[in-house]
Amino acid sequence: MSAVTRRIKLISAVCVVLAALSQHALRADDAAGSAAHGAQLVSTCSGCHGQHGEGLSASGFPRLAGQAAPYLAKQLRDYAGGTRENAVMASFAKALSAQDIADLAAYYSTLSAPQAKPAREDARATTGGRMLANLGDARAGVQGCGNCHGPGGRGEAPLLPYLAGQHAGYLAAQLGAWQQGTRHNDSGEQMAALAKKLSAADIAAVSAYYAMQTPPTPQP
Numbered sequence: 001m002s003a004v005t006r007r008i009k010l011i012s013a014v015c016v017v018l019a020a021l022s023q024h025a026l027r028a029d030d031a032a033g034s035a036a037h038g039a040q041l042v043s044t045c046s047g048c049h050g051q052h053g054e055g056l057s058a059s060g061f062p063r064l065a066g067q068a069a070p071y072l073a074k075q076l077r078d079y080a081g082g083t084r085e086n087a088v089m090a091s092f093a094k095a096l097s098a099q100d101i102a103d104l105a106a107y108y109s110t111l112s113a114p115q116a117k118p119a120r121e122d123a124r125a126t127t128g129g130r131m132l133a134n135l136g137d138a139r140a141g142v143q144g145c146g147n148c149h150g151p152g153g154r155g156e157a158p159l160l161p162y163l164a165g166q167h168a169g170y171l172a173a174q175l176g177a178w179q180q181g182t183r184h185n186d187s188g189e190q191m192a193a194l195a196k197k198l199s200a201a202d203i204a205a206v207s208a209y210y211a212m213q214t215p216p217t218p219q220p
């Protein structure tokens, strides 16, 4: 083998290794979720969750816009696995591959949707809700929601969802689901323990309060 042939062989071997490495890098990006591919899958979801991920208050369809991707992906896995019980979402989630879940979660995390206008009567319920959200209720042994959900309920990525601007009916339904044990996907059981200490009036007030707060906009 001439020196030239050896050099050509060496160069082509290096090229093969570099190509394999860049393939690997692409796959790693994909696993993190491709919002562009998520956008192609979303037509199944937007009938309920809205064109901009704004949800639909009256039907109990949550806002997804700007929610952190790891939180959204976890919920889809939890519906598929049954630790979060909901027949409709379970059937959609079970039909998605792990990659589809990552892509849809990435897509919704980039969206920014206008806030639904809260009903006027909500304003009266929210004084108690504001106290509970920001200070908790020492007598009931409930810490302020903001300790975990961030100041103003704006969420703490990756796994603590924003509550600000989420629909009141949906928030109340989730607190009820934790009380009844149909949502048991929070590994530390923190939400289940906390929800069981809340009265129906507490749930209505804190849900109304958060629904009126401004939701976060996605970080670029």
Ligand code: HEC
Pocket (backbone or CB within 6 Å): 042, 044, 045, 046, 047, 048, 049, 059, 060, 061, 062, 063, 064, 067, 072, 073, 075, 076, 084, 085, 086, 088, 089, 092, 104, 161, 173
């Ligand atoms: C027929 C209406 C409907 C369709 C279509 C639908 N969803 Fe949902 N989705 C819901 C409802 C209702 C809930 C709340 C269920 C519950 O109480 O847990 C929900 C909840 C969710 C949640 C949890 C949100 C949170 O804040 O925890 C995610 C994530 C989600 N859906 C993603 C999707 C994706 C992605 C698709 C498309 C593949 C989709 N949904 C299609 C009705 C729908």
Ligand code: HEC
Pocket (backbone or CB within 6 Å): 062, 074, 132, 133, 142, 143, 144, 145, 146, 147, 148, 149, 159, 160, 161, 162, 163, 166, 171, 172, 174, 175, 185, 186, 187, 190, 191, 194, 206
């Ligand atoms: C000790 C931390 C902690 C505190 C305090 C806390 N939460 Fe949570 N909350 C969580 C975690 C963790 C999750 C996400 C669980 C999961 O993975 O689904 C969550 C999720 C939620 C959700 C579901 C949101 C969605 O999009 O489905 C609601 C509603 C909620 N919390 C309300 C409250 C309220 C109201 C309070 C105060 C009364 C509160 N939380 C206090 C940890 C906390």
